Structures are given as structure tokens and as C-alpha cells.
Amino acid sequence: MVDPRSPRFAAAITTLVLVAVLLTGGGWLALAQTLVFALGALNLRYAPYSALYRWLVAPRLAAPAEREPAAPVRFAQAVGMVFAAVSAAGYLLGVEWLGIAGAGFALAATFLNAAFGFCLGCELYLLLRRTATARAGQS
Amino acid sequence: MAALVVLLLATGFGLWRRRRDGVLSAVITGHTPSTTADVADPVAPHRDLFARLGALPDAGLCLVQFSTTICAACRPTRLLCAELAADLPGVRHVDIDAEVHLDAVRQLDVWRTPTLLIVDAAGRILHRGAGLPSRDHLRGVVTEALAATR
Numbered sequence: 001m002v003d004p005r006s007p008r009f010a011a012a013i014t015t016l017v018l019v020a021v022l023l024t025g026g027g028w029l030a031l032a033q034t035l036v037f038a039l040g041a042l043n044l045r046y047a048p049y050s051a052l053y054r055w056l057v058a059p060r061l062a063a064p065a066e067r068e069p070a071a072p073v074r075f076a077q078a079v080g081m082v083f084a085a086v087s088a089a090g091y092l093l094g095v096e097w098l099g100i101a102g103a104g105f106a107l108a109a110t111f112l113n114a115a116f117g118f119c120l121g122c123e124l125y126l127l128l129r130r131t132a133t134a135r136a137g138q139s
Numbered sequence: 140m141a142a143l144v145v146l147l148l149a150t151g152f153g154l155w156r157r158r159r160d161g162v163l164s165a166v167i168t169g170h171t172p173s174t175t176a177d178v179a180d181p182v183a184p185h186r187d188l189f190a191r192l193g194a195l196p197d198a199g200l201c202l203v204q205f206s207t208t209i210c211a212a213c214r215p216t217r218l219l220c221a222e223l224a225a226d227l228p229g230v231r232h233v234d235i236d237a238e239v240h241l242d243a244v245r246q247l248d249v250w251r252t253p254t255l256l257i258v259d260a261a262g263r264i265l266h267r268g269a270g271l272p273s274r275d276h277l278r279g280v281v282t283e284a285l286a287a288t289r
Contacts, residue, residue, distance in 0.1 A: 022142040072211040100141050107142065108149040116153040121209035122252050122270075126237050126244065129207070133241055 001067035002044055007076075009057060010040070010049035011114035014080070018107040022100065027091030030103060034088050037081035041074050072121040076113065079120055080106050160270030163255065163280045166263075186262025188243055192235055196260050199229025200285055203256040205237040205249045212271040216253040219274060229285055257284055 014033065021030045040047035083106035090098025112118035189195040194203040202220045206213035217234050224232035237244050237252060247256065250269075257266040257280065265284050272280075 019142045019146075022145070023140070068211055069208075069214065072209050075209045104141055104145045107145050108152075111146060111149045112153050115150070116157060118153060118156070119211040121207070122212050125207050125209040126205075126252050127250060129238055130241060130244065130250075 002050075002070050002073065003053075003058065003064040004066070004068045005061070005064060006044075006050045006053045006058070007073045008114060008117070009053045010047060011110050013049045013052070014110045015107065015114050018084075018103055018110060021087065021091075021103045022107065025091055025096065025099060027088050027099065030084055030088035030091055030099065033106075034081055034084040037077045037084055040077035041081055044070050044073060047077070072119055075125060076109070076120040079124065080110060083109070161268060161272035161276065162270075163257065163266040163268035163272060163277065165266055183262035185247060185264065188246055189258055189262050192233065192240065192243060194233045194235065194258060195262055196229075196231050196258065198260050199231070199288060200265070200281065201231045201233055201258045202281070203258050204232065204234045205240075205244065205247075205252055205254040205256075206234055207237050207252050210252040213253045216255065216271050219272070219277060220255070223278060223281060227281065227285065229288075230281060257281065259284075259288055 014036070017029065017033050017036075020026065021033065036048050040050065044050055083102045085102070087099050087102025087106065090096065090100070090102055092099075109118075109120050113120065186195065189201070189203065192203070194201050202224065204213070204216060204220055206217065213234075217232075220232040220234075224230045235243065237249060237254075243249075247254075247264075252269075253271065254269045255267065255272065255277075256264050259265055265287075266280055
């Protein structure tokens with residue numbers, strides 16, 4: 001269970017990074033963000049922006065009123081990682097539209113989370129499960 | 140600039156979604172979106188399904204929630220529904236793992252979590268919505284629906 005302000009803080013920083021990626025066409029920056037997402041998807045303790053929150057911001061705030069489960073946050077990190085990886089590959093291999101598309105989708109999801117508390121897992125996870133099992137011919 | 144377009148579109152979507160999130164709408168009978176409806180009972184085509192899920196109330200209403208483990212809004216919704224069920228006589232709450240019951244998910248047209256269905260003793264879906272509802276809104280809808288069952 002995590003302090004819900006930590007993922008929102010991380011999402012705000014990520015939004016800025018992804019805007020920078022789009023503004024600069026930075027493939028290496030996109031790759032760096034891919035790694036940041038990957039760490040978070042693995043374990044939120046390793047997520048760099050969350051660590052920043054714990055170190056800089058949390059000590060200045062009162063304890064959170066409630067906590068939220070980590071699984072949905074890690075899922076969102078995993079989805080972000082996929083889009084950021086596509087973007088990095090696009091920019092670094094010279095396929096610019098792919099770089100833009102990947103970073104664009106990652107930015108949309110991250111910004112929605114930061115500004116609206118949008119839960120990507122709530123929207124996407126069941127959809128993915130339905131599609132996966134339908135394709136496998138199960139019910 | 141791509142970044143600006145993305146942010147504008149995302150803001151538009153975010154505002155639109157925020158308005159609809161957690162809002163329970165009345166279900167017009169005979170208009171159920173299922174593809175496997177029981178044709179013999181068009182008014183309550185999902186009655187048997189709800190019975191199998193343990194989501195059919197004997198009397199009154201059942202708040203049927205569909206959740207997954209990857210859903211930040213599901214836990215607060217569950218707590219809210221449980222609170223209402225404890226508070227209002229004649230109201231039950233059931234939280235169904237959507238991943239385990241994909242057949243029900245398909246039959247009931249569930250795409251997001253949490254999805255909340257308000258079901259009466261006849262197995263009719265009176266209201267449905269997706270997203271965390273506000274306490275006042277849910278209480279209002281449930282109280283009104285409960286009064287109509289009496």
C-alpha cells in the first residue's frame with residue numbers, strides 16, 4: 001500500500017519529461033524514461049521519482065489519510081514503459097512518427113493520471129483480459 | 140506541436156470522463172445490451188446469471204460490483220457499497236472478480252472497473268455505472284430504487 005500522492009507526484013515529473021521528449025525529439029531521453037518506467041513496474045521502491053518524493057516531499061507533509069494498492073500503479077508503469085520503449089526505438093532508429101506516437105500516448109496516459117487521477121488499470125486491464133482470452137478461444 | 144495537441148485532447152477526454160465517472164444511469168428495460176440474453180425473459184435476461192453469482196437478492200436490492208486486482212478505484216467503491224449495505228436494510232453488496240468471471244463480464248457488457256449494477260429481486264438491472272460513485276449520489280440512487288421495490 002502506497003501514499004497516493006507519490007504516484008501523482010511521479011506522474012507530474014513524468015509528464016514534464018515526456019513533453020521534453022516530444023519537444024526535443026530526444027530518443028535517449030525516451031530511453032531513460034523507459035528505464036524509469038521499468039524500475040517502477042518492477043517495484044515501486046525502485047522508482048526514481050517516487051524515491052525523490054519520499055526524500056524531498058513526504059517529510060514536509062502530514063502522513064497520508066489513506067493508502068492505495070501498488071498493483072494498479074505498477075501496471076500503469078508497465079504500460080508507460082511499452083509506449084516509451086516504442087518512442088525511444090522510433091526516435092533512435094529514425095522513424096520519427098513512431099517516436100512521436102509512442103511519446104504521445106505515454107504523455108496522454110501520464111498527464112491524465114497526474115491531472116485527473118485517471119486510473120489506467122481500471123480502463124485497460126479488463127479490456128486486455130477480455131481480448132486475450134477471446135483470442136485464445138476460452139470464455 | 141505534438142505535445143500541445145496531446146495535452147489538449149487529454150484534457151478534453153479527462154473532463155468528459157470526469158463528468159461521467161461514477162454516475163449511475165437508469166437502465167431502460169427491453170434495451171439490455173447483452174448478446175446472450177435469455178429470449179424467454181426479455182425483462183430480466185440475466186436473472187439466472189445473477190443467481191449463479193450469488194448476486195440475486197431475495198428481496199430489496201443487490202449492489203453488484205465487478206472489480207479486478209489492477210484497479211485503484213475498486214477498493215474505495217467496495218468500501219462505499221459495503222457501508223451502504225450495512226446501513227440500509229434490504230441492500231446487499233457483492234464484489235465479483237471480473238477476471239474469474241469473464242463469461243459474466245461479456246454477458247453483462249462490462250468493460251471497465253469498477254462497474255456497479257443495481258439488481259432487484261427479479262434479476263433486473265435497474266441502474267448501472269462505471270467508476271467510483273460519490274457517496275451522496277450512490278445513496279440517493281439506491282434509496283430511490285429501494286423505495287420503488289416496496
